[in-house]
Amino acid sequence: MGVNNKELVFNISREEFVDLKTYRERGGYTALQKALRQPPESSIQELKSAGLRGRGGAAFPTAVKIEMVRNNGETGRYVICNADEGEPGTFKDRFIMTHLPFQVIEGITLAAYLAGAENGYIYVRHEYPEVQRILRESIKEAEEAGLLGEDILGSGIRLKLEIFSGAGSYLCGEETALLSSIEGRKGRPRVKPPYPTQSGLWNKPTLINNVETLANIPKIIEKGSGWYRSIGTADSTGTKLISLSGDVVNRGLIEVPFGITFADIIEEYGLGAKPGRTVKAVNIGGASGVLVPGFMLETPLEYTACAKAGITIGSGAIFVLDDTRPILPNVHNRVKFFLHESCGKCTPCREGLRQANVILSKLLSGMATESDVVLLERYTRAIQEASFCGLGQAAGNSLKSSLEYFHEEYLAACGQECRDKEETA
Amino acid sequence: MLAMPIMMGMDIFMGTAEIRFIIKQLGGRNAPLLQVLLAVQDAAPQRYLSEEAVNEIARLLEISRCRVYSTASFYSEISLEPRGIHLIRVCTNAPCENAGKQEIQEAIERELGITVGQTTTDGLFTLESVNCLGACFMSPAIKVDDTLYGNLTTESVVSVLDSFRKEQCHGCK
Numbered sequence: 213m214g215v216n217n218k219e220l221v222f223n224i225s226r227e228e229f230v231d232l233k234t235y236r237e238r239g240g241y242t243a244l245q246k247a248l249r250q251p252p253e254s255s256i257q258e259l260k261s262a263g264l265r266g267r268g269g270a271a272f273p274t275a276v277k278i279e280m281v282r283n284n285g286e287t288g289r290y291v292i293c294n295a296d297e298g299e300p301g302t303f304k305d306r307f308i309m310t311h312l313p314f315q316v317i318e319g320i321t322l323a324a325y326l327a328g329a330e331n332g333y334i335y336v337r338h339e340y341p342e343v344q345r346i347l348r349e350s351i352k353e354a355e356e357a358g359l360l361g362e363d364i365l366g367s368g369i370r371l372k373l374e375i376f377s378g379a380g381s382y383l384c385g386e387e388t389a390l391l392s393s394i395e396g397r398k399g400r401p402r403v404k405p406p407y408p409t410q411s412g413l414w415n416k417p418t419l420i421n422n423v424e425t426l427a428n429i430p431k432i433i434e435k436g437s438g439w440y441r442s443i444g445t446a447d448s449t450g451t452k453l454i455s456l457s458g459d460v461v462n463r464g465l466i467e468v469p470f471g472i473t474f475a476d477i478i479e480e481y482g483l484g485a486k487p488g489r490t491v492k493a494v495n496i497g498g499a500s501g502v503l504v505p506g507f508m509l510e511t512p513l514e515y516t517a518c519a520k521a522g523i524t525i526g527s528g529a530i531f532v533l534d535d536t537r538p539i540l541p542n543v544h545n546r547v548k549f550f551l552h553e554s555c556g557k558c559t560p561c562r563e564g565l566r567q568a569n570v571i572l573s574k575l576l577s578g579m580a581t582e583s584d585v586v587l588l589e590r591y592t593r594a595i596q597e598a599s600f601c602g603l604g605q606a607a608g609n610s611l612k613s614s615l616e617y618f619h620e621e622y623l624a625a626c627g628q629e630c631r632d633k634e635e636t637a
Numbered sequence: 638m639l640a641m642p643i644m645m646g647m648d649i650f651m652g653t654a655e656i657r658f659i660i661k662q663l664g665g666r667n668a669p670l671l672q673v674l675l676a677v678q679d680a681a682p683q684r685y686l687s688e689e690a691v692n693e694i695a696r697l698l699e700i701s702r703c704r705v706y707s708t709a710s711f712y713s714e715i716s717l718e719p720r721g722i723h724l725i726r727v728c729t730n731a732p733c734e735n736a737g738k739q740e741i742q743e744a745i746e747r748e749l750g751i752t753v754g755q756t757t758t759d760g761l762f763t764l765e766s767v768n769c770l771g772a773c774f775m776s777p778a779i780k781v782d783d784t785l786y787g788n789l790t791t792e793s794v795v796s797v798l799d800s801f802r803k804e805q806c807h808g809c810k
Contacts, residue, residue, distance in 0.1 A: 300730035300769040338675065338714040339726075339770055341783040377675055380714030382768060396670030396704075398711040457732040457773035464774045499730065499769075531732055531773070545731045549768060555711075 220443060220451045221431045222467050228311060232353050235314040241359060243433035244318055244325075248367045252282070252326050255433055259326075262437035263449040264429070268294060268385075268422030269497070269526045270602075271515055274429070277419060280409035281327040284417035291324040291332040291371075292413065292420045294390060298337055298382040299498035300549060301529035304453035305423040307465045309336075309343045312427065313350035317373070319426035321360060322433060324371045327419045332371055335390055337378040344375055351375070382553040383603055387420045389555070400555045401601035424453055424528075444470035448514045452525070456482050458532035459489065468513065474523075475509035478532060489534040493618070497526025499546045500606030502613035503539065524609060539618040540625055543610055544572040550607035561604030564595035568611060578627035585622045589615055651681050656693045666699060673698065674709050683719035713767070721756045721763040723801050726780045729766045732773035737789075741777045742766075744791040748798055761805060762798070 412418025
């Protein structure tokens with residue numbers, strides 16, 4: 213249970229696996245029954261009123277996406293659950309799928325029905341073999357119970373749902389790269405438009421949503437948009453799963469209503485920094501998110517407020533660094549990560565990250581000069597502004613924010629010898 | 638290139654029949670390539686895609702070898718080189734790095750006498766690095782085959798390795 217014991221969307225309990233029987237006892241699959249009885253438009257309207265937005269990072273209104281696929285005249289549509297959770301610092305989807313697999317499956321079934329799709333995939337990363345196993349078993353169980361497959365709940369509606377395993381590419385979490393991956397090619401992004409809703413998997417209209425987003429749908433249909441809007445704020449409704457890690461007393465997964473401040477999340481759930489230490493910086497939104505100093509943590513977890521403050525909510529990962537941690541090695545870690553995951557398609561991302569890596573290595577070995585820091589700022593801009601897809605654009609986030617908020621650490625890392633040389637030059 | 642000892646009594650290359658069977662199970666000529674690659678790799682004795690396997694997959698799916706190689710070489714989870722019986726993956730991302738990943742990795746390297754990317758001479762372990770295992774709540778974390786190990790220390794990681802050595806030695810005198 214979450215804040216004040218109010219019922220939330222996931223009501224997570226760390227130890228519990230919710231099997232089909234328990235899930236149904238708690239109201240699971242009443243949403244699907246309800247949706248099958250009423251016209252699809254009513255259910256879509258409910259999601260729209262609820263204000264549900266994508267939880268994978270982009271925060272696109274879910275109902276609008278469903279409608280776009282639904283209103284596409286082309287048949288043979290697909291629904292894809294994006295479970296390629298690879299964002300460093302994020303473990304929420306792993307948790308939902310291992311503990312509440314049927315809430316995910318019901319969400320996919322609802323989304324597929326509303327979008328008019330009869331075939332679906334759950335794209336799960338290869339690093340999660342136990343998740344793949346649980347989902348395979350759960351799909352089979354749902355099929356046997358008449359909740360999936362041919363003629364769902366006697367309605368004549370069908371959905372063939374399959375697991376598709378990724379193979380260790382972070383970029384495949386990007387929706388068009390994911391499509392290329394299912395089609396058997398390198399997981400490289402495609403030009404948008406056309407968007408997947410227009411021309412997705414095998415050029416068919418495709419609805420792609422994150423695990424957390426889809427798992428929200430049954431609760432909204434079951435309890436109504438009014439209930440959903442009562443959690444969170446007017447700007448950002450419902451709850452967000454937060455993967456809390458790093459230098460806090462209590463690490464783990466938590467569900468919080470939107471509107472809570474980052475400081476409260478760290479204090480109330482993480483029980484603050486370790487004894488005798490203070491929070492120095494926080495990385496919000498995973499490796500692709502920003503690195504912000506402690507004073508910015510009073511910002512509420514809310515889409516508009518965060519956008520204004522330059523904070524990316526992203527996947528909802530919060531990684532805390534205390535006052536014993538230098539910033540540069542952490543930024544370097546992220547740059548190396550993106551350099552490894554860059555698909556190499558576009559120059560700003562591929563070469564820009566390579567150069568950023570060189571400069572950071574120089575800084576960390578005391579061989580850099582202040583002109584290197586200036587150069588790093590220029591590369592960061594190029595990476596962010598000229599990259600082809602979201603990977604490159606996001607890769608610059610931690611660079612840019614750390615250059616802004618922790619500039620003195622970059623300057624301090626410039627070797628004294630080099631600084632002297634520069635002054636005499 | 639990695640030198641791999643030939644293990645006694647173990648068939649290094651998969652037979653055509655086995656690959657054909659996997660592809661048939663996954664839908665025949667239209668089987669999804671990435672799933673075929675993963676399944677063939679999983680079934681291969683040294684858990685990698687040999688050149689012979691790549692050629693065979695291309696022939697059976699009626700696509701070019703170049704296409705198969707292009708996809709196979711893109712993904713981190715697919716190996717084109719032979720690997721040991723147990724695959725150790727050390728998570729390299731910031732939450733694990735801050736929690737002491739370097740010390741854990743060095744302890745493994747010391748214990749096994751290999752560095753990341755190498756296989757022990759007895760063919761028992763291959764050490765690889767991996768991007769985020771989604772186990773940041775128990776960092777530093779590693780994965781051995783399909784099992785996660787978290788909150789590791791330089792001592793506990795050695796006992797994890799020992800448990801795999803013992804398992805392998807089960808029944809030996």
